[in-house]
Amino acid sequence: MKFTRKANANWKGTGMEGKGTITTQSTTLNQAQLSFKTRFAEGVGTNPEELIAAAHSGCFTMQLSFLLSELGFVPDDLNTEAQVTFEDGNITQIHLDLKAKVDGISDSVFQETAAKAKAICPISKLLKADITLSAILL
Structure with missing residues (x-):
């Protein structure tokens, strides 16, 4: 495609x-x-870093949904916040904070699948920043 x-x-x-x-x-x-x-600063409007956070959280969450579906799990709720750190003229870090409800999945399979989604998400592959993930299965 x-x-x-x-x-x-x-x-x-x-x-x-x-x-x-x-x-x-x-x-x-x-x-x-x-x-x-x-x-x-603060104000009404957007900025490139916020748009990157939106793109990354959306891409990662959708990628995770595809991977879970391949394993036979239907996510009830996947909620990812991406925090983009801008420092000295560079985006140095992105932290993905995932909270998920997926019935029937073990925590180990969930963690492995979330890590795979982080690694293969097209936006993750695009960025040079250090990308970290915390994933909580509710």
């Missing part, structure tokens, strides 16, 4: 005082605000 997805960023002005928008092909993000404040 091969496909291409796209997004567009537009910026006007300097890095600190300027403003921009991000729009995704699906228009889920449609001219979402982007600014110095939304990246390095």
Whole structure:
């Protein structure tokens, strides 16, 4: 399977005082605000690190669902928070915090499957950051 997805960023002005928008092909993000404040402080809008966290948590969680299904398990609930650490101009670490409810699975099989999902998730393979995982089976 091969496909291409796209997004567009537009910026006007300097890095600190300027403003921009991000729009995704699906228009889920449609001219979402982007600014110095939304990246390095707090404000209404998004930023690249938040978007990476969203992409990574979504990709990992979907990958885990596929792997569990291959093993014959149907997840009741998979909830993953991705925490992206930006330090000295680099994304240095991403921590995936998974809480899951999967009936009938042993903790050892669950942990092994979650680790495999982290390793083979396309977003994990894309990133150079140190990626860690904590997985709790509820």
